[in-house]
Amino acid sequence: LSIAANDFVFRFTIHDSRFTIHLFWFFIGLIGGLAAGWLLAVSLPRQKSQNESLQIAADVQKKQIVSERLLLTSVTANLREGVVVVNENMLVTSANLAAQYIFSHVQPPLEGKRLTDLTRNLSVHNAFVAALDAAKFSEIKVETRGDAEKRIFDLRVAPLRFQSEAEIRAAIGVFYDITRLEQLERVRQEFLSNVSHELRTPLTAILAFVETLEDGAISDEANNLRFLGVIRKNAERMRRLINDILELSAIEAGKIIVKKTRVKLAPLVAEIVESLSAKAQANQVVIKNQVEPNVEVFADADRLAQMLTNLIDNAVKFNRPNGTITICAAAENNRFLISVADTGEGIAHEDTERIFQRFYRVDRARAAANETVGGTGLGLAIVKHLARLQGGEVSVVSTLGKGSTFTIELPK
Numbered sequence: 001l002s003i004a005a006n007d008f009v010f011r012f013t014i015h016d017s018r019f020t021i022h023l024f025w026f027f028i029g030l031i032g033g034l035a036a037g038w039l040l041a042v043s044l045p046r047q048k049s050q051n052e053s054l055q056i057a058a059d060v061q062k063k064q065i066v067s068e069r070l071l072l073t074s075v076t077a078n079l080r081e082g083v084v085v086v087n088e089n090m091l092v093t094s095a096n097l098a099a100q101y102i103f104s105h106v107q108p109p110l111e112g113k114r115l116t117d118l119t120r121n122l123s124v125h126n127a128f129v130a131a132l133d134a135a136k137f138s139e140i141k142v143e144t145r146g147d148a149e150k151r152i153f154d155l156r157v158a159p160l161r162f163q164s165e166a167e168i169r170a171a172i173g174v175f176y177d178i179t180r181l182e183q184l185e186r187v188r189q190e191f192l193s194n195v196s197h198e199l200r201t202p203l204t205a206i207l208a209f210v211e212t213l214e215d216g217a218i219s220d221e222a223n224n225l226r227f228l229g230v231i232r233k234n235a236e237r238m239r240r241l242i243n244d245i246l247e248l249s250a251i252e253a254g255k256i257i258v259k260k261t262r263v264k265l266a267p268l269v270a271e272i273v274e275s276l277s278a279k280a281q282a283n284q285v286v287i288k289n290q291v292e293p294n295v296e297v298f299a300d301a302d303r304l305a306q307m308l309t310n311l312i313d314n315a316v317k318f319n320r321p322n323g324t325i326t327i328c329a330a331a332e333n334n335r336f337l338i339s340v341a342d343t344g345e346g347i348a349h350e351d352t353e354r355i356f357q358r359f360y361r362v363d364r365a366r367a368a369a370n371e372t373v374g375g376t377g378l379g380l381a382i383v384k385h386l387a388r389l390q391g392g393e394v395s396v397v398s399t400l401g402k403g404s405t406f407t408i409e410l411p412k
């Protein structure tokens with residue numbers, strides 16, 4: 001433009017410099033306007049989209065926080081361990097369902113309650129204080145006595161510190177229920193001490209008689225065979241005991257496989273009665289097999305024989321002279337009942353549940369003193385386990401002084 005219209009521009013410049021100035025400002029204004037318009041056109045939508053994306057990011061973050069919280073709540077809600085979070089004022093800020101169950105005496109929700117409202121246990125309190133004040137981890141054993149039963153917990157308390165707008169101090173406590181573990185441990189210890197005790201008694205007798213024989217009684221012809229007899233009886237007792245323990249532990253370990261078939265009951269009972277007839281005669285007890293000849297049960301024949309032998313053997317042992325034992329069978333709904341009734345001393349009501357426990361004997365002293373009566377205390381525990389293994393149960397009804405009836409219940 002400037003080359004082509006050189007003269008024209010020149011002329012204007014010469015004759016009206018003010019107009020040139022105006023023109024200059026006009027162009028400046030035009031360019032400025034155009035630039036501002038362009039800038040506005042470019043920057044406004046960007047700013048708008050920037051705001052929008054900030055908003056979206058905030059929404060996403062909010063949603064993420066909510067879903068994380070939900071996830072955390074549902075994770076802790078489904079935990080079997082009780083989880084309690086306490087803030088620096090010793091107030092509960094979060095607690096899961098299991099915690100609510102542990103502190104069931106406290107009106108829900110636990111949130112907002114003081115830790116002392118949940119428990120007065122000083123060591124729990126101290127563990128949380130140590131976590132809050134000294135950032136210390138602790139692990140303690142806690143016992144709670146709820147409405148129903150005593151429960152034992154392994155409590156782990158850890159400090160929680162994180163930076164939000166200000167530093168937040170809190171402590172998390174996880175209550176791990178070890179009641180069952182403790183029970184099992186107690187049962188194991190009891191079992192060990194019972195086994196040692198049961199083995200020690202016959203072993204002491206054996207050693208005592210061996211020493212007596214060694215000290216010269218071996219030449220005492222009037223007594224030496226009797227002493228040997230006592231040694232043999234005690235050794236047999238030890239063998240019975242060890243066999244029963246092994247049997248019981250095999251059942252409990254699931255090593256016994258039951259093979260159920262149709263079993264003719266009457267001949268099975270007859271065989272057992274036959275095998276115990278010498279013992280029954282010695283105890284002046286009559287055994288009556290009242291099972292109908294055509295009765296069949298669906299069971300593992302060997303295991304059923306073992307159960308009935310234990311029950312009939314007990315009925316002989318704990319009977320009285322001229323007593324009787326009656327074995328009957330009956331079908332009832334979808335169950336099959338086999339009962340062994342005796343006319344013995346009977347069992348006190350408070351002992352009827354406990355006799356199925358391992359090593360429990362009603363009259364320990366009497367049983368130990370009487371070598372023929374003295375069993376292992378494991379017979380009924382074996383019967384119970386074998387019955388359950390076949391989907392059944394065993395129970396007893398007894399009247400002191402009149403006798404007892406043990407019933408094996410099997411699915412039809």
Ligand code: ADP
Pocket residue numbers: 310314315318319342344345346347355360361362363367374375376377378379380381404
């Ligand atoms: P064991 O017979 O070896 O002592 P069991 O487990 O078979 O062990 O029985 C546990 C206890 O239950 C016995 O010591 C006895 O006190 C009691 N008991 C079992 N059967 C009878 C019964 N028929 N009559 C009375 N008491 C019984």
